[in-house]
Ligand SMILES: Cc1cc2nc3c(=O)[nH]c(=O)nc-3n(C[C@H](O)[C@H](O)[C@H](O)COP(=O)(O)O)c2cc1C
C-alpha cells in the first residue's frame with residue numbers, strides 16, 4: 001500500500017528501526033548537519049529532530065540514507081524490483097487477436113492508474129497564508145561553515161513548459177534570502193532552467209513556480225530522477241508508488257502540488273532578475289562558489305497544521321544523496337540497455353560523485369564498440385555529464401572497484417585507449433576551463449582486437465585449474481587452519 005504521506009513513511013522507518021528521534025534541542029545552524037554526517041557515515045538511522053533550535057517544526061533528515069531506507073521508501077525488497085517492473089512494461093507489446101488484447105486490459109488499466117489526479121482538498125492547505133508568514137518559520141539548515149546562508153535542500157520545484165504546458169518537478173536547492181524570497185538554483189541543463197529561458201524569450205514578466213517540501217517518499221524521490229523533458233515526474237511517482245499522486249491547485253499561482261505535502265511555497269520567478277546565491281557545501285565534497293541565480297518570490301505559504309520539515313545535507317561522500325543516486329543507477333540500467341543492449345552493467349562509485357566517474361561493462365562485438373558506448377553515454381540525458389567513462393569487458397564486475405582498477409590498468413595503452421571529448425559538463429565541476437563547458441575522458445579498457453590494430457597475442461587472466469582446486473580443498477583441511 002502506497003504511503004499516504006511523509007508521516008506514514010516516518011512510521012515505517014521507525015517500525016523497521018531505521019529512525020531515531022532526537023528529543024533535545026539541536027541547532028539547525030551546523031549542528032544538525034554534524035549529526036546527519038556522522039549518522040550516514042556510520043550507516044545509522046534517519047533522524048527526526050523534535051526540538052530544532054528556534055522553530056517548533058520537527059526536522060527529518062537521512063530518510064533515504066541507505067539502501068535499506070531506499071527500499072522502505074519505495075516499498076520494495078530490492079530496488080532491482082522496480083527495474084524489473086520497468087522491463088515488464090517496456091516489453092509489453094500489443095498482442096495479436098482479440099483474446100490477447102483482452103488479456104492486456106488489466107495491464108493498460110494499471111498504467112492509467114499511475115496518472116496524477118487533481119483533488120479539491122489537501123492536507124497541505126490546512127493553513128493558507130498570503131501575509132504574515134516567514135520562510136524562517138521552517139528550521140532551514142545552514143549546512144556547512146562557509147555556506148552563504150540557510151538552504152532548503154529537499155524542495156520539489158514545480159514549473160511548466162510554456163510551449164507545451166507540460167509540468168516539471170525538479171529538486172533544486174533554495175537559499176533563503178529573507179521571509180519571502182529565496183534563490184532558485186536550477187542549473188542551466190535542468191528543466192526548470194529551460195522553462196525559465198523559454199518564459200524569458202517569450203517576454204513573460206512572471207513565471208509561476210510552486211515548491212512542495214515533504215511528501216510521500218516516492219513523490220519526493222521522483223524529483224531527482226533524470227527523466228526526459230516533458231515527462232511528468234508525478235506520473236513516474238504514481239508508477240513507483242503504484243497509486244496516483246493526488247494534486248491540489250495552488251491558491252495564488254497556476255500550479256498544482258502534491259496534496260499530502262507538509263509545506264507549499266507558491267510564488268513566481270521574474271525572468272531577468274538574478275541574485276548572488278551560495279557558496280554552498282555541495283555533494284562534490286567541495287564548496288560550490290557563489291554565482292548568480294534567479295530569485296523565487298513567495299506569494300503564499302500553505303502547510304499542514306503540524307508540519308514536519310524534510311531536509312538533507314550533501315558533502316564529502318558518501319552522503320544521503322549517494323544512496324538516492326545508487327537507486328537511480330539500478331532503476332535506470334534497463335532503460336539504458338534499451339538504447340545500448342551491449343551494456344551489461346554500470347557503476348558510479350561514491351567518490352566519483354555521480355558525474356565524475358562511470359564504470360561500464362559491455363559485450364564487445366565489433367572494432368571500436370567501446371568508443372561507441374562512451375559517446376552514446378555522453379549523448380544520453382544527464383549521463384552527458386560523465387567526466388570519466390571507463391569501459392571494460394563483460395567479465396569484469398564493475399561493482400568491484402579493485403577488479404576494475406586491476407584489469408583496466410593492465411589492459412590500456414594510455415595513448416591509444418584514452419580519448420578526450422569536449423562538451424557540456426556539470427555545473428558543479430570546479431575544474432573545467434569554463435563553467436558548464438569542458439572536456440571528458442573515455443578509457444577503452446576492453447581487450448583489444450586485431451580489427452583495432454592490435455596484432456600481439458592477448459594473455460588470459462591467471463586462474464588455478466578446477467581439479468587442482470578441488471584436490472587442495474581436501475588437503476587444506478589437513479593443514480588444520
Ligand atoms: C539533495 C539534492 C539536491 C539537488 N540540488 C540541485 C540543485 O540545487 N540544482 C540542480 O540543478 N540540481 C540539483 N539536484 C539534481 C536534480 O534534482 C536532478 O538533476 C534532477 O534530475 C533534475 O530534474 P529535471 O531534469 O526535471 O530538471 C539535486 C539533487 C539532490 C538529490
Ligand SMILES: [Mn+2]
Nearest residue numbers: 168169191227
Ligand atoms: Mn524533469
